[in-house]
Amino acid sequence: MPTEQDVRPVTEPSEHITSPVLKGNPEDLRDLEAGLDKLQSDTQAKAGIDWSRVLLPIAALVVLILVWQFYVSLGLKRRDLVPGPLDVLGQMGVLWSEGKVQESVWTSLQRGLFGFLISVVIATPVGLLLAQAAPLRRAFGPLISGLQVLPSVAWVPAAIIWFGLTDATVYFVVFMGAIPSIINGLISGVDQIPPQYRSVGKVLGANRLQMALQIVLPAALPGYLGGLKQGWAFSWRSLMAAEIIATGGSIGFGLGSLLDQGRLLSDMATVMSAILLILAVGILIELLVFGPIEKRLLQRRGLLAGGTR
């Protein structure tokens, strides 16, 4: 800064203090500040579509299918026990023309999503309450962790006895799978909040409700989202388990039912088709729902830099 040098008086060199006379005029300082702001703040341009995100997973898929086809063409096992990719594709076409693919995917997806959303609505306030109120958490925390570990399939017999072969059975099992893991995700998200955020909230004058909704919940969002992802996974798994075990009655025809039907008919191509459909739904939900939300969340908080996402 030459200007600073110029105004500096010739008296004692002031290594101790910057007093007003030594500091140039206000406009210079404004410019200095603006210059620093420009230099130091982050102004990276947004990139376009990153094709490696699309092409790499597709390439991986193609490689796996080729390996599968190669294995089948070696002829080590009977074709009806280990069908090749083309057999499964053909069976998928047959099921599609019968309308079974559409029906089962629609039925399961609808139930999975509906059950998951209800779980979120129940688990979120409960999780917040447990995370904020120490006595409640001490009382119920271990139980909830235990429920998360308990495979929700274990509830299927009980649910059938209580609710019979109805949709209620399926939803009950889904809730028992999803709710504890969403609650636990939210609690661990809250545990990881830097304590300073609460101090700031207190200093700013937040009351308990404002603290919970405007500071704790948004601060815990990354952990909460992790809990939601896991909750969805538990919903989907529990749903499949319930559909495989509980068939008939007023329970509709879902992917689990399709899988079970394939088993009854010893039709390996149908079984493979059902498994692939269940897998595909899982992948699509991750790619279309959780992936983008998570990415956006992390990006906005500056947590994405250096990651491999």
Add this chain to the structure above:
Amino acid sequence: MPVVLEHLGKRFGDGAPVLDDVNATIAKGEFVALLGASGCGKSTLLNILAGLEHPTSGALEVPADGAAFMFQDSALFPWLTARGNIELALQLADRNSGKRSSRAERSARATELLELVHLGGAGEKRPHELSGGMRQRVALARSLAQDRQLLLMDEPFAALDAITRDLLHDELERIWKETGRTIVFVTHNVREAVRLGQRVLLLSSRPGRVVAEWDVTEEHRTDAGQAGELTATITRRLREEIRRHAN
């Protein structure tokens, strides 16, 4: 309304007292620098003034509406933009004053505050997109949004580079003059204390107690030689205070 500390003491559990018999009076509109070595209880004292902790003995008189607080790291909420952080403070401040401002009013006030800290163009940026100095300016704007007479600052510029710190000293002085706040500024940097404070209080360590006090006059601000002398005096006294703990 002044801030008065009378025989204030604080100990955590059964440990040795962190603060003991702290006495001070801070007039309305005064800028006081609270100086002390690291670990002398400066931050504890500030937390007590802010109501985040309670004294274990003595009496304390602070404005009834509480105090605004600025932390060492900006402590901005990363899920909000710079503007969002300020607007949240405005919204939460409403509860204390009993009035209700509309969203448009808050937005206008946030714009004013951003202009005040020379960040008019950066309102939509998120904290991680700002430099350390800019974040501290947003934090300053946020603490001003609380609209309280007393502003407590806990080493707010300690982590910044020298040029940025000089600039923020200027900016804080300007804002102090414009808004007439009472400021208690905690620092372990003697130069900073002399640069900013009208009065410098030296806090001893273990237990923390006000052991010396200097007025910084207008001459100190305009005459670099005098300022240097005062800085040297205070530094000597501070070092003495630290050396006491050598054995």
